[in-house]
Amino acid sequence: MNGIKITTLAERPELAGRLWDMRDSWPAFAEHDPLAWLLYPRMVAEFPEYILVATEGDEVAARGFSLPFAQHAPGRDGALPARGWDQLLMWAFSDRRRGTAADTVGAVEISVDTARQGRGLSGALLAAMRDNARARGFAELVAPVRPSAKAAEPDTPMEEYAYRTRDDGLPHDPWLRVHVRAGAAIDSVAPLSQTISAPTADWREWTGLPFDTPGPVHVHGALAPVHCHPQEGYAVLVEPNVWVRHSLA
Secondary structure, eight states: OTTEEEEETTTOGGGGGGTTSSOOOOOGGGGGOHHHHHHHHHHHHHOGGGEEEEEETTEEEEEEEEEEEOTTSTTTTTOOOTTHHHHHHHHHHHHHHHTOOOOEEEEEEEEEOGGGTTSSHHHHHHHHHHHHHHHTTOSEEEEEEOOTTGGGOTTSOHHHHTTOBOTTSSBSSHHHHHHHHTTEEEEEEEEEEEEEEEEHHHHHHHHOOOOOSSEEEOOTTOSSOEEEETTTTEEEEEEEEEEEEEEOO
């Protein structure tokens, strides 16, 4: 792409402190995911060769995080987990701590600067992530995809949404479509891929909504309703994702 250079963070370590300089489209509540708070700094420190950075001039234009893990370790048997994104992070760091050999790369995030969206950068980062995994000897990249248009239909079951297609046979969802065009196959739904629980006071601050009535609350940007428990003082979002498999052979 004209003016865009994609490298690993290992090649450009000076960019580590600038990965979050760009404006992204993540909703406010996503910034308070406990695993992200704990493990993103460790990804930067321990897996820089799996982190991709797209720059345009001196600015960070997009970022991509991935991790190696042992998909086929005993007890896992190659099945992609229902806990999706959360489990991918936990497996990757557990495998590293235990010295378990990785056999697969998992995509954790691809985000594009909001001012540069619509230029094909997400697809370029995905292609670079595939190439990087292949160059490091892996035969498969998997991703717990967070479908980009699902937030417009929070009450639609992900099992229905994930397999919806257009007339040309490609997925209805734009981000799933990018993956399939790149060669991925939809594997399964991860029904509890990411869980964010917090006091109702925090949800009010993040969303501007009252969170004073028991039951589901529709929050802008959430893929599913947030379940509010005002008498107990907390609310929980359990987001489903869609597992896809990219063969790198």
